[in-house]
Amino acid sequence: MSLLSGLPGIVEAAKKEYEETKSGDFRTTSKKGNSLSNLIVQGENLSFMKYLAEKRGLAGGIKLIYVDPPFFSGTNYQARIKTQSPLTGEVPAFKIVAYEDKWAQGMDEYLKMLASRLFMMKDLLSEDGCLWMHLDWHVVHYVKIIMDEIFGEKNFINEIIWHYKSGGTSKNHFSRKHDTLLFYGKGTKTPLDIPKEKSYNRERKPYRFKGVKEYRDELGWYTMVNMKDVWHIDMVGRTSNERTGYATQKPEALLERIIGSCTKEGEICADFFCGAGTAAAAAQKLGRRWIACDGGDMAVSFAEKRLAKAGASFEIMKDALKERKTEGKIDIKIEIINTSFEGKKLIRTEITNYRPDIKNLPLEKEGRKIIKELSEKDSLSLIDYFSMDFDYDGEIHRSDVYYFKDRENECICCEKILKKWGKISIKVTDIFGNVFMKTLDLSAGAGIS
Numbered sequence: 001m002s003l004l005s006g007l008p009g010i011v012e013a014a015k016k017e018y019e020e021t022k023s024g025d026f027r028t029t030s031k032k033g034n035s036l037s038n039l040i041v042q043g044e045n046l047s048f049m050k051y052l053a054e055k056r057g058l059a060g061g062i063k064l065i066y067v068d069p070p071f072f073s074g075t076n077y078q079a080r081i082k083t084q085s086p087l088t089g090e091v092p093a094f095k096i097v098a099y100e101d102k103w104a105q106g107m108d109e110y111l112k113m114l115a116s117r118l119f120m121m122k123d124l125l126s127e128d129g130c131l132w133m134h135l136d137w138h139v140v141h142y143v144k145i146i147m148d149e150i151f152g153e154k155n156f157i158n159e160i161i162w163h164y165k166s167g168g169t170s171k172n173h174f175s176r177k178h179d180t181l182l183f184y185g186k187g188t189k190t191p192l193d194i195p196k197e198k199s200y201n202r203e204r205k206p207y208r209f210k211g212v213k214e215y216r217d218e219l220g221w222y223t224m225v226n227m228k229d230v231w232h233i234d235m236v237g238r239t240s241n242e243r244t245g246y247a248t249q250k251p252e253a254l255l256e257r258i259i260g261s262c263t264k265e266g267e268i269c270a271d272f273f274c275g276a277g278t279a280a281a282a283a284q285k286l287g288r289r290w291i292a293c294d295g296g297d298m299a300v301s302f303a304e305k306r307l308a309k310a311g312a313s314f315e316i317m318k319d320a321l322k323e324r325k326t327e328g329k330i331d332i333k334i335e336i337i338n339t340s341f342e343g344k345k346l347i348r349t350e351i352t353n354y355r356p357d358i359k360n361l362p363l364e365k366e367g368r369k370i371i372k373e374l375s376e377k378d379s380l381s382l383i384d385y386f387s388m389d390f391d392y393d394g395e396i397h398r399s400d401v402y403y404f405k406d407r408e409n410e411c412i413c414c415e416k417i418l419k420k421w422g423k424i425s426i427k428v429t430d431i432f433g434n435v436f437m438k439t440l441d442l443s444a445g446a447g448i449s
């Protein structure tokens with residue numbers, strides 16, 4: 001059967017999957033600050049969306065959903081990891097598989113995956129909410145037909161062409177330098193604040209039309225018009241501060257334009273294929289609330305680090321039934337030191353050793369060799385960041401403070417004067433996104449000198 005004639009069956013099967021999907025058992029594992037609504041979630045997005053609708057009462061509660069799913073490219077994508085080791089000298093950057101975009105049963109399987117999630121996203125959107133689907137030439141034509149079916153043709157708003165310059169070329173076709181974003185409203189009334197842009201006059205000369213305001217810059221005369229549907233925005237550059245190393249990371253400027261034009265401060269924006277958390281980072285900058293979900297540990301750890309650095313408050317959630325186990329081990333030394341400051345005591349936490357679970361890391365040959373050598377000579381270079389909860393409630397780690405390893409060994413040790421002698425918890429994340437938790441009860445004074 002041709003794919004075209006198979007489309008109704010694909011949508012039917014996707015609808016069944018959506019109806020039969022059960023909510024995942026998502027639990028908060030960690031919190032930063034007090035916010036209840038910003039979420040970073042590690043897990044399968046279909047069962048997470050069901051969880052949001054059924055257990056968090058968010059059906060009809062989300063104003064904007066942006067998704068940038070795998071594009072059906074038939075490739076595996078990697079995260080580029082760079083670490084430093086003063087003990088081994090320059091460490092070459094290496095790559096680790098971040099996510100796969102390969103579909104054993106072809107396009108049918110891919111389209112069914114996307115369509116079942118589209119049904120779920122529609123449930124979560126508010127009546128005046130909207131959905132942005134980010135794709136490229138591989139499947140956008142089929143997905144538009146499916147979205148017309150699920151969202152209704154009349155609710156289609158725009159097909160945005162995002163044009164960029166970077167990437168490769170080929171002798172066999174014109175250089176592919178754009179992605180396509182399909183923009184739909186849940187209903188027919190989607191409030192939109194369209195930004196203005198410059199439109200240069202022909203030959204860049206003044207027109208002097210009555211009542212039309214004209215401006216001039218170094219390129220010539222122009223007027224300000226409502227933004228058009230072709231957007232020229234650069235990809236995240238190699239040396240940009242924004243760059244996380246996560247493959248297929250999108251620029252914040254693109255997401256700021258989308259979120260800024262369709263939502264107001266305080267409204268909820270969600271991204272269920274969040275990767276390194278670009279949509280959440282843009283939402284955070286613009287004062288929106290946000291939800292970011294991804295199935296990969298690596299993606300979630302990149303997103304957590306990025307949002308923590310941006311000063312955001314958030315909860316981290318995981319599907320309790322799908323915890324990834326690692327056999328890696330972390331050694332942490334805790335010292336309590338008397339100070340001369342009002343007789344107060346200082347707690348010193350130091351990560352002293354790390355034995356990673358190398359055999360279970362999705363590394364290629366070269367990366368495995370580098371990691372093996374680092375783990376023997378300087379295993380602490382494999383720690384990325386850690387956070388401390390100095391008032392641990394025995395259940396949820398609430399990060400009072402994060403330590404990032406941006407400079408040599410910065411994150412290995414922390415010192416803090418304690419106000420209270422209760423439980424503390426330490427959450428350590430390695431450069432592969434593996435998380436280790438340690439807790440300690442200081443009230444009993446156990447094991448502490």
Ligand SMILES: C[S@@+](CC[C@H](N)C(=O)[O-])C[C@H]1O[C@@H](n2cnc3c(N)ncnc32)[C@H](O)[C@@H]1O
Nearest residue numbers: 044045068099249250273274275276278294295
């Ligand atoms: C193209 S990337 C997103 C990149 C992101 N926009 C950014 O700027 O970093 C797609 C992401 O979707 C995630 N993903 C794919 N299928 C998923 C699923 N069923 N549930 C949750 N995440 C999924 C992958 O792990 C990957 O990180």
